Amino acid sequence: xxxxxxxxxxxxxxxxxxxxxxxxxxxxxxxxxxxxxxxxxxxxxxxxxxxxxxxxxxxxxxxxxxxxxxxxxxxxxxxxxxxxxxxxxxxxxxxxxxxxxxxxxxxxxxxxxx
Amino acid sequence: xxxxxxxxxxxxxxxxxxxxxxxxxxxxxxxxxxxxxxxxxxxxxxxxxxxxxxxxxxxxxxxxxxxxxxxxxxxxxxxxxxxxxxxxxxxxxxxxxxxxxxxxxxxxxxxx
Numbered sequence: 001x002x003x004x005x006x007x008x009x010x011x012x013x014x015x016x017x018x019x020x021x022x023x024x025x026x027x028x029x030x031x032x033x034x035x036x037x038x039x040x041x042x043x044x045x046x047x048x049x050x051x052x053x054x055x056x057x058x059x060x061x062x063x064x065x066x067x068x069x070x071x072x073x074x075x076x077x078x079x080x081x082x083x084x085x086x087x088x089x090x091x092x093x094x095x096x097x098x099x100x101x102x103x104x105x106x107x108x109x110x111x112x113x114x
Numbered sequence: 115x116x117x118x119x120x121x122x123x124x125x126x127x128x129x130x131x132x133x134x135x136x137x138x139x140x141x142x143x144x145x146x147x148x149x150x151x152x153x154x155x156x157x158x159x160x161x162x163x164x165x166x167x168x169x170x171x172x173x174x175x176x177x178x179x180x181x182x183x184x185x186x187x188x189x190x191x192x193x194x195x196x197x198x199x200x201x202x203x204x205x206x207x208x209x210x211x212x213x214x215x216x217x218x219x220x221x222x223x224x225x226x
Contacts, residue, residue: 031212042118043158043201043216056213091157095212102148102203102214105157 002026004106006092012112018080021109025074025094031055032075033095033103034067038088046090049075082113115140120202120217127224131192135220137185137202145206147178149187152199152219161187161200192224 005024013019025032034046046065047057051072060067064083069075079086089110093103120137127133139147147164162169164176164185175188185202202217 033212033214035214035216042116042218045213045215048212059213093214101146101163102150102160102205105159107157110155 006106010110016081021077023075023092029094031095033093035091087113118217124221135187139204144204148203150201197224
């Protein structure tokens with residue numbers, strides 16, 4: 001079974017540019033989550049999709065961040081325009097419905113804004 | 115106060131030692147509890163779930179004390195390969211109950 005796949009693995013962009021991160025969840029997993037870890041801080045929740053619907057987006061830092069999951073399959077997280085404080089590692093995770101255990105995480109996208 | 119608190123370490127222990135990590139959480143309504151392991155520049159991976167009755171998986175034992183809002187992880191006979199950051203994770207603090215809340219992690223270094 002393929003795991004959670006994230007692309008790109010690394011991205012270096014200039015302040016003010018736009019970056020789009022992609023996540024392909026495990027096939028059949030309705031739940032998809034985005035988390036991020038900024039330098040020196042704990043991993044923090046950004047948002048949760050159930051299929052194509054946003055279940056909880058309470059962790060999105062501001063309106064420069066836009067997440068989509070058209071068709072309920074893969075998801076994208078766009079940052080526009082990027083700021084220096086957006087640098088960090090963005091993790092995607094997925095789980096089946098009624099998951100009682102933790103989730104499976106992707107290997108993350110390391111974003112550096114310079 | 116952070117929602118999930120851990121001692122960041124590092125814990126430097128010799129191979130074969132027993133090491134214990136502790137974690138406290140602030141919200142008594144939390145539903146599920148986990149220990150994740152994260153290797154350097156890798157994603158977090160589920161190590162084990164934590165139950166009030168305690169659970170053991172080989173050299174690893176996890177325990178939950180709901181009254182004290184305290185979670186522990188015990189590693190016996192430490193191996194070099196156990197070197198990693200151990201993340202205390204709580205599920206269901208807010209919203210629909212699916213959100214994971216992470217501690218900052220405790221770094222373990224097992225040495226020869």
